[in-house]
Amino acid sequence: MREYKIEALMRIFEMAELSKADQELVEAAKRATAGSYAPYSKFRVGAAVRLQDGTIVCGANQENAAFPSGLCAERTALFAANAQYPDQPVVALAIAAQKGRQYLAQPISPCGACRQVISGVEDRYGQPIRILLYGTDGVLVSDGINPLLPLRFVDDNMRLG
Numbered sequence: 472m473r474e475y476k477i478e479a480l481m482r483i484f485e486m487a488e489l490s491k492a493d494q495e496l497v498e499a500a501k502r503a504t505a506g507s508y509a510p511y512s513k514f515r516v517g518a519a520v521r522l523q524d525g526t527i528v529c530g531a532n533q534e535n536a537a538f539p540s541g542l543c544a545e546r547t548a549l550f551a552a553n554a555q556y557p558d559q560p561v562v563a564l565a566i567a568a569q570k571g572r573q574y575l576a577q578p579i580s581p582c583g584a585c586r587q588v589i590s591g592v593e594d595r596y597g598q599p600i601r602i603l604l605y606g607t608d609g610v611l612v613s614d615g616i617n618p619l620l621p622l623r624f625v626d627d628n629m630r631l632g
C-alpha cells in the first residue's frame with residue numbers, strides 16, 4: 472500500500488485586498504444575481520466570467536418545473552462565454568449568491584457538475600481559471616480548479632497509451 476496525499480490551497484481575501492480586475496468581476500457576479508430565475512429554490516446565484524481580452528460575460532441560475540432541466544449560474548456563464556467568444560480563453564470566474572435578497576456571509580462553492588465543466592474549460596484553453604467565491608465575510612480564491620476537484624477526469628484520460 473502507498474499513500475497519495477492531496478493538498479489544496481485556497482486564500483480568503485477582503486474585497487479591498489483584491490485587484491481592481493478581481494473586484495470588478497466579483498461586482499459583476501453580484502449584479503448577475505438579478506438575472507436569476509429561481510422560483511423553486513429562491514436561491515439566486517450570479518456568475519461572471521472574465522475572458523483574456525477583458526470581456527466579462529455573466530450568467531445566473533435558471534430553474535425549470537422539471538428540476539434537472541435547470542442550470543447553475545456557473546455553467547450558464549461559461550457556456551454563454553464559450554458560445555459567443557470561442558477564441559477567447561477564460562481567465563477567471565466569480566460567483567455570488569443570495570438567499571432572500573441578502574448576499575450570503577459564507578461563499579458558496581460550485582456543484583460537482585460545474586467543477587467538471589470548469590475543468591473542461593481549463594483543458595480547452597490550456598490554462599487555469601482563477602475562481603473567486605464571494606461571501607460578505609470574505610472572498611475565497613482558488614488559482615485553478617485543481618484544489619476544488621483533485622483527481623479530476625480530463626480528456627487525456629481517454630487517449631490510448
Ligand code: THU
Nearest residue numbers: 512514516532543544580581582
Ligand atoms: N446553484 C447554482 O447556480 N450554483 C451553485 O454553485 C450551486 C447551486 C443553483 C442551482 C439551483 O437553481 C439553486 O442554486 C439551488 O440549488
